[in-house]
Amino acid sequence: MKKQVLALVGLLSLLLAAGSAFAQTDHEVRANVPFDFVVGKTTLPSGNYQIVRLSMASENVTIRSTNAKAAMIAYAGPQEVRQPSNRTKLVFHRYGDRYFLSQIWVEGSNRMRTLPKSNLEKEIALDWSPNNVVLYASAR
Numbered sequence: 001m002k003k004q005v006l007a008l009v010g011l012l013s014l015l016l017a018a019g020s021a022f023a024q025t026d027h028e029v030r031a032n033v034p035f036d037f038v039v040g041k042t043t044l045p046s047g048n049y050q051i052v053r054l055s056m057a058s059e060n061v062t063i064r065s066t067n068a069k070a071a072m073i074a075y076a077g078p079q080e081v082r083q084p085s086n087r088t089k090l091v092f093h094r095y096g097d098r099y100f101l102s103q104i105w106v107e108g109s110n111r112m113r114t115l116p117k118s119n120l121e122k123e124i125a126l127d128w129s130p131n132n133v134v135l136y137a138s139a140r
Contacts, residue, residue: 027106028052030066031090031137037099039063040118044070051090051104061104061113076104076113084110088139093121093130102132106139 029051036045048066053059059078064071084107091103100121104113117125 027109028140029088029090029104029106029137030140031135033090033135035099037092037101038118038120039072039074039101039115041120042072044072059113063101074101074115076115078111079114081110081112084108085112088137090135090137092133092135093117093125094133095121095124095128095130098124099133 030048031051032048033044034046036043038044044063044065047070050064050066051061052064053061053076054073059075060073061076062071062073085105086107087105088107089105090101091105092099093102094100100118101115102117103115106112
């Protein structure tokens with residue numbers, strides 16, 4: 001009986017590890033962002049970025065520069081869309097010279113991920129109208 005329990009625990013651990021590995025590669029988005037941008041309270045420098053969901057059960061994503069100089073976790077809630085996206089892209093709200101990451105789209109997906117407006121963005125939006133800036137990216 002003890003061997004069966006250990007075998008079951010081992011199998012469950014293997015399944016969880018495999019699920020976790022799949023979740024980490026599920027819809028990984030890579031983009032070269034040519035400007036500094038804000039997510040939440042954090043300003044991230046321009047550069048190459050990788051965006052990945054933390055897990056299949058999580059609505060949080062990691063936003064990490066490929067040179068490992070910047071990284072953070074942010075909430076990015078899913079939103080159903082009528083038409084699947086024909087390109088992988090990041091959408092930023094631009095107010096003057098300030099950019100705020102707003103949406104993450106993955107080619108072929110009928111969901112996009114929306115990042116909530118930060119207090120700073122809400123404050124700036126009182127005086128400025130946003131312009132959308134779209135950066136095309138790649139998905140893996």
